[in-house]
Amino acid sequence: MAGGSVIEVADAGIRFRRNRGGRRSFKDLFSSRTRRNRPGEFWALRNVSFTVQRGEAIGVVGRNGQGKSTLLKLVAGVVLADEGRVDVAEGVAPLIEITGGFVDDLxxxxxxxxxxxxxxxxxxxxxxxxxxxxxxxxxxxxxxxxxxxxxxxxxxxxxxSVISRLQEPIILVDEVLAVGDRGFREKCYKRIEEMLAGGRTLFFVSHNEKEMRRFCTRGLYLDKGTLKLDGTIDEVLSIYDKDYGA
The missing domain is CATH 1.10.238 (Recoverin; domain 1)
Known part of the structure; x- marks a missing residue:
């Protein structure tokens, strides 16, 4: 990767099926990117490109269902792109679901x-x-x-508590803090600020603009699965508010 970049996403796209019972064939794994969509398929993300430098704090903005969580899962390696590429040079600590990967019966x-x-x-x-x-x-x-x-x-x-103790350089946080009580959220916020001060890279998804502005200097605005704007967090939130009257 060039310079101090730790994440490079180039023309990335991921395709899902609306019908959970649908199946992708083995041939699909090796089909070209120009293959026509099958009935019921849709692109959760497409033609998404950006580069992240070490230590950046990025807020991912967009309405529900626009690809925010899918993007974080691509960076985490939880899902793989159907086209384009996603290169991550450093380890990732993902807090992208409330379960945090925990097992119910343990x-x-x-x-x-x-x-x-x-x-x-x-x-x-x-x-x-x-x-x-x-x-x-x-x-x-x-x-x-x-x-x-x-x-x-x-x-x-x-x-x-577990994820924030990991020493992975890239931290992904997706909405989960909305569930906690106010006192604990503030403790989490301070922990995030400590990690940022230590040079960590942050991807942060929240519908709370105050949280976005507290942590993030850069924003990615996703709309209908495409990257509509990559700019400062204030620029991105301003355009988003104009679009949807938040």
Whole structure:
């Protein structure tokens, strides 16, 4: 990658089916990008290109269903592009769903070790960080409770606490903080600011403009699956507000 860029997205597109029962054939994996869409298919994202420099804080703006979460999943490697390319030069810590990858039937304790371990932390590192993870999440009385029995707010707390302890240089945050209570959100905000001060790269999705302006200097405005505007966060939010009267 050129210069200090850590993410390069070039003409990326991803195609989904509206009918969950539909199947893609093996031949589809090797078909050209010009293949005609099958009935029921649609492009969640298409012709999206941008470059991210190390340490940038980017807010992804758009209405529901315009491709924001899909874009974060492409960067995280959760889904693969059907056309174009997505190159990510550094590790990613994704908080892109409320579950944070946790397993319902495992306890909080087991989930902390599983999730942190899958993201590259050693058992010793998790042992050393475990008490701080639980203290930050404020769920010390529920360590041995199955994850599925936690409230939505508790799930957000433990998921954010684990993901924010990872040392991955790129952080993805998608809407999840909207579920937490005000006091915990403020604690999360301060943690995000600490990570940004340490040189992390942030992708942030929220419908809260105050949050966007607090963390982000740059914005990507997605509309109907395409990148409508790449500019400062103030420019992007201004155009978005004009379009939809937010």
């Amino acid at each position: 306890t909080v304790r087991d989930n902390v070790y599983l999730t942190a371990g899958l993201h590259g932390m050693s058992k010793r590192e998790i042992d050393e960080a475990f008490d701080e993870i639980i203290a930050f999440a404020e769920i010390g009385d529920f360590i041995d409770t199955p994850y599925k029995h936690l409230s939505s707010g508790m799930k957000v707390r433990i998921a954010f």
